[in-house]
Amino acid sequence: MIRALREMGAVRSDRVAEVFRAVPRHWFTPGAPLDKAYAPRDAVHMKHDEQGRPISTVSSPQLQGSMLEQADIQPGMSALEIGSGGVNAAMMSWLTGPEGRVVTVDIDPDVTARARQLLDAAGYQRVQVVLADADNGVPEHASYDRIIVTVGAWDIPPAWVEQLAPGGRLVVPLRMRGLTRSLELVREGNHLVSRSSLMCGFVAMQGAGANGGQMLPIRDGKAELQFDDGWPGPERPALEGALDTSRVDAWSAVMVGGMESLDLLQLRLATTFSGFGRLAADEDQRPVLVEQGCIFFDSAVALPDSFAYLVARRSAGGSELGVHAFGPHAQDLAEAMVEQIQVWDQRYRGGPDPDFAIWPRDTPDDELPDGLVIDKRRCRISISWPPTTNRPHPHNIPK
Structure with a gap:
């Protein structure tokens, strides 16, 4: 699995490769066959709603690896995971080390109970599991050097930005026009800017942050x-x-x-x-x-x-x-x-990606960069394409 993740580019650093070796995934996917638990591209569905749609999953190793690389969690950091499952919190705890602190929060009591049980059994008792609507973050344990959101977010609540420590980083799968990208966001003045982005998919957020379109x-x-x-x-x-x-x-x-x-x-x-x-x-x-x-x-x-x-x-x-x-x-x-x-x-084609930025909801239009602006309930999102020059592509049909 780790070799495949490196070949995909989902794992680039030795530390993220090592955390996959250190935290056995099958401990956190009870009932799933080993080949399913360790399939690089496959999520494992842990809970479904009344219509049979997954509402709690263990994300694919490919996606977990990519987001951990985006987060760049270092020893001694304080980290918050929004959307519990167990294995990702355990990996974050391994990365922060004994001097660090990890909090994981979920709105579903079944999910938090399962996460607590699995984390304890795997030896990660120091991870704090919180039952709450993550729309408000977890203020009692703030601030956080890293916040990783592992459910599909339609909006960015102000609490997530406010609870970031100076120099902190937010990694969030943000849905924009129906397309979800995991954004690595850092603070710049009064807003957040993206340092990297990647295509992804997640189960939708529940609670105050839900949006059905x-x-x-x-x-x-x-x-x-x-x-x-x-x-x-x-x-x-x-x-x-x-x-x-x-x-x-x-x-x-x-x-x-x-x-x-x-x-x-x-x-x-x-x-x-x-x-x-x-x-x-x-x-x-x-x-x-x-x-x-x-x-x-x-x-x-x-x-x-x-x-x-x-x-x-x-x-x-x-x-x-x-x-x-x-x-x-x-x-x-x-x-x-x-x-x-x-x-x-x-x-x-093949890049460059556009630049993403998250702005306060009351930001005037004349303070926003050129490009598309998407107004959410609690923020404004700007998407700006960098200037480029035309370049021929070998797959073109001769005109």
Whole structure:
């Protein structure tokens, strides 16, 4: 497992490799087969809700390793984990050493009881387990040199920022326009700035920090668009009959390989189009959405009466990216999305990532950097793309 994590780049330092050796994962995943507990890319689901959806997991080693590298926990530090499970708190405790302090907090009494039992059995009695809504942090043990959030956060509560010690670091999987990235954040003046970011996925936060977004049904709910931060505009889009219009197909002449991540492309679309959302559809809608031999991705953009989504068609050299669209303004929307696919290919493919910053909720617009601003309940998030020059990519189809 550790060798695989190093090859993936999830583990880069000897200290993080050693903490994986020192804390046996299977102690914290009772009932899971060993090959599942130690699968580098797999999370282990520990609790489900009434609909069978996971609400408590032990994160994958790949994600744990990446976030521990982001946190850079040193001996003697005070650290807070938001979202308990046991194994991550044990690893944090090993990294802080006997002179350090680790607090782990969760809103679910079943989760905290299990974490307490497993930590004690594994010899990590000094980890403090707190049952509380982490929206308020854990003020009685503040301040913290490191705060690691291990549930999907839609917002950044002021308490998390206030409880950071000077020079502290917050590592949080933050959901922005339906896309979640683990941000390594440090204080700069009155706000936080990102030093690194990586694509990830987590179960959603419960309690005061929960946010379910908005669902827009299409064709009697057999397809739907999901919007993370409310409707794209002042009024709810009207797309119920859109799939009954003629589909518009547009192709970008940009090729991708089978294992290439489209994370930055999705982020580029999300920061360019105010109507960015995620498309979900029943299997019987696939013939309407794509032709045989094509695939569609859940990245979508909506106007009040039209919507479009990212697709790919396979060929001998890989897959060509394109856009399918429905509605009265399908052609214009498809062409605009294709243009952004080409911008991603020419300027941002393979990096650089945009810069993320977390600002107080009352920050005036003229104090924010250029780029997209997402207003949450308790903060403002700015996402700014660095300037780049056009660069040819070998996967492009000759024009």
